[in-house]
Amino acid sequence: MALSPFHLAIPVHDLPAARAFYGETFGLNEGRSSEQWVDFDFFGHQLVIHEHPKTPSQEKAHTNPVDGHDVPVPHFGVVLEWAQWEALAERLRACDTEFVIEPYIRFQGEPGEQATMFLLDPCGNALEFKAFRDIDQLFAK
Template structure:
């Protein structure tokens, strides 16, 4: 049986812009596609960008004195992959909603996090726990 993986479908308004962002900026490998959607290998998970007439308006939630966009999606990465991605985003001129920062330093929940939007306005969050065994710790 294959390992569990997430399938996530998101709305985009411009497929070439989605290709440039997800394939170019994030460096994801594309899979099957049509004139209306593209499958992406999202770090071993299936992300599908579907052309729609618009995206959902986001709300905000207060977290650590930051305005976190709701809804959002993203991944948990290792610290090295997180750092490489944040460097790649900076080099591409991506504007961060929340700059990469360290939350809960010197605690078991220590983690890096960052937020940014894709060209269609979908909010993404990437995290990296210093100790991956603490992701669900209470």
């Protein structure tokens, strides 16, 4: 079954900085926009950044321990193909991105083994990008 694109709208307290981050750092194509919001093609999904005062989770993210790392909550992202994930990690490193959790392989040798990385946008929204060598392991226990 083919996946349907999701729509996600997130708050950003610095629209120009967030616009540059998603457009230039990630190289995402822009869609519609206004003075208060911008649509992006987020790997085939619709991400909308909306101007909004800073939220408590943007000020200081809560974390939960996962595989020896403090994972920021809330967070969002996308599951990429392995080569796409590697290319994105390299692109982000080339842009001197500060990672919350550096790109690495999580759950090595276990069901659900995955490549993952976490970072914050300029407004403190946490993002995770992951990849599975075997996509059938996406929901493995």
